[in-house]
Amino acid sequence: MRRTTTMASLAALTATTLLLAACGGGDSGGDGTATDGGDGGGEASGGKALRLALNQTEEHPSYISLDNWGTSLEEATEGRWSIDVFPNETLGAQAEALQLVSSGSVDMAVVSSPQLENLNADFAAFEMPGVFDDTEEQLRILNDPAISGELFASLEESQKITVLGVLTQGARSIYTSFGPVETPADLAGKKIRVQETDKWIAIAEALGGAATPMAFGELYTGLQAGVVDAAENNEVSYWTQKHYEVAPDWTYTNHMIGADYIIINTDTLNSMSEEDKAVFLEGVTATYTEHAELWGQATQDAIDNATAGGATFHEIDNTPFKEALAAIVPSLLKSETQQALYDAVVAAAE
Numbered sequence: 001m002r003r004t005t006t007m008a009s010l011a012a013l014t015a016t017t018l019l020l021a022a023c024g025g026g027d028s029g030g031d032g033t034a035t036d037g038g039d040g041g042g043e044a045s046g047g048k049a050l051r052l053a054l055n056q057t058e059e060h061p062s063y064i065s066l067d068n069w070g071t072s073l074e075e076a077t078e079g080r081w082s083i084d085v086f087p088n089e090t091l092g093a094q095a096e097a098l099q100l101v102s103s104g105s106v107d108m109a110v111v112s113s114p115q116l117e118n119l120n121a122d123f124a125a126f127e128m129p130g131v132f133d134d135t136e137e138q139l140r141i142l143n144d145p146a147i148s149g150e151l152f153a154s155l156e157e158s159q160k161i162t163v164l165g166v167l168t169q170g171a172r173s174i175y176t177s178f179g180p181v182e183t184p185a186d187l188a189g190k191k192i193r194v195q196e197t198d199k200w201i202a203i204a205e206a207l208g209g210a211a212t213p214m215a216f217g218e219l220y221t222g223l224q225a226g227v228v229d230a231a232e233n234n235e236v237s238y239w240t241q242k243h244y245e246v247a248p249d250w251t252y253t254n255h256m257i258g259a260d261y262i263i264i265n266t267d268t269l270n271s272m273s274e275e276d277k278a279v280f281l282e283g284v285t286a287t288y289t290e291h292a293e294l295w296g297q298a299t300q301d302a303i304d305n306a307t308a309g310g311a312t313f314h315e316i317d318n319t320p321f322k323e324a325l326a327a328i329v330p331s332l333l334k335s336e337t338q339q340a341l342y343d344a345v346v347a348a349a350e
């Protein structure tokens with residue numbers, strides 16, 4: 001298993017290196033002025049297009065809001081900075097994208113909470129079941145510098161990664177290839193794909209199944225081939241990744257409001273003039289706000305489209321799932337720092 005993952009990662013990294021070389025250092029900017037050769041920093045005289053790695057499709061609110069940020073950044077800095085969003089894992093799955101941002105080969109990425117948890121376990125405190133009532137509350141709290149500022153800067157020295165802000169993943173629920181579920185007992189013996197952390201393995205077990213960690217981009221074929229029987233995500237990814245085709249029953253467990261993080265190579269960020277950096281950082285708030293505004297309609301469209309494609313969305317009393325997860329939260333908080341961060345988030349949510 002480990003060997004397969006390593007080989008797959010190596011293959012992805014090789015493919016990414018070739019792609020970056022073919023892109024001439026990523027010069028695919030809209031006006032053709034971006035020429036900086038992928039060293040992760042430096043303000044090129046002709047302007048620099050920041051390459052951003054994303055694992056979602058072009059219909060996804062993340063792509064749309066990040067792409068819009070790139071356009072407004074280019075205008076506001078008179079072409080000195082722009083953002084090129086590479087969707088569909090073109091620059092690698094999130095685990096690879098994280099490494100590439102750290103090394104400066106790629107400037108920016110959106111990665112899910114578990115990826116950062118693998119570098120600093122304290123991030124787990126910001127993505128726990130049962131904390132937030134809704135996505136507005138999540139974004140208000142997690143994007144508050146008084147709560148998250150220190151954590152967001154915690155990878156700068158060791159990894160050269162600056163966390164800029166949180167995009168919501170909305171509420172995640174279970175979907176299955178074998179019919180709907182009503183209680184954790186219905187998932188007994190079933191393999192649930194999870195993101196690659198111990199936290200998510202424990203969550204899948206509490207939901208009643210057996211966890212299979214797997215990269216997002218491998219999940220469609222994983223479900224199709226029966227390597228896994230179930231997965232969990234938001235409706236938007238369920239639709240845009242076409243997972244409804246191979247796992248047509250969606251059950252509203254609403255077990256977690258997940259967090260995606262926008263990250264940038266720290267040297268790249270610090271290579272901006274103070275003026276350009278201020279403009280760039282204003283774009284973070286505009287981006288997660290626009291993303292949140294798009295999210296509701298994108299969710300409704302995803303439900304309608306997946307239903308038309310043969311999926312069924314099942315409402316249940318999710319109390320048994322909620323109680324099973326509430327019971328494991330104390331064991332998911334592994335240190336005093338994590339407990340303190342979690343307590344701060346919970347207090348802000350009350």
Ligand code: GCU
Pocket residue numbers: 055094110111112169195215216232233234237260
């Ligand atoms: C969501 C999230 C992604 C994440 C994915 C997953 O779609 O936005 O960042 O990779 O879930 O389950 O892997």
